[in-house]
Amino acid sequence: MMMAALEGRVALITGASRGIGAALALELARLGAQCVLVARTQGGLEEVDDAIRAAGGKPATLLPFDLQKAEKDIDMIGPSIVQRFGRLDILVHNAGALNKLTPVAHIEPRDWAEVMAVNLTASWRLIRSCDPPLRASEAGRAVFVTSGRVLRPRAYWGMYGASKAGMEHLVMTWAQEVEATPLRVNLVDPDIVATKMRAAAMPGEDPATLPQPADVAPGIAALCLPSETRHGARVLIGG
Secondary structure (H helix, E strand, O other), rough: OOOOOOOOEEEEEEEEOOOOHHHHHHHHOOOOEEEEEEEEHHHHHHHHHHHHHHHOOOOOOOEEEOOOHHHHHHHHHHHHHHHHHHHOOOOEOOOOOOOOOHHHHHHOOOHHHHHHHHHHHHHHHHHHHHHHHHOOOOOOEEEOOOHHHHHOOOOHHHHHHHHHHHHHHHHHHHHHOOOOOOOOOEEEOOOOOOOHHHHHHOOOOOHHHHHOOHHHHHHHHHOOOOOOOOOOOOOOOOO
């Protein structure tokens, strides 16, 4: 039986075609949310939509575009969702780019631009686009997925860590700016999870020994509930 804690609410999830984003979309749909899913791959989004439908959730709205390149699409995403559904209650920016692990002195401008576009610039554009409807919701919730690498710098991770550190600063600033509204804004660090990004960074690891995306999805979903009171927090799941 479907739970209905998010019945009538509209949730936007980026990076939703696989991994944590896909697991979270399924979890939010199970809670009754109408999900709007963003990712680069149409096929991956359709698979997630099939899983949502199979679980009894509402059919998702699929937005297949690349956050690195589709600046106008990001700028219009908030107004477009409001035009279609009349509201936007939840934003989860889960999409992330790792690119290469390389010494800081060897970072190529093209690689830097890609990682910053997805991890930092897209965060800013999503805030700009989604701030008005999220503020208008009686229980708006915004969650940005971050990384422990921000707090624990490590050789060769500088590009990724810097992008997430910039995102954290931006999000925490926004949280202060909306403190007097019903909107709750938080960061979430899912810690180590068996994702494609993790496999690219740690190719020798056995993913079967790691927590799975479905293990962390409920903790992230909790930050999206109307009952959530945390604000301006950095929430560690697992660890």
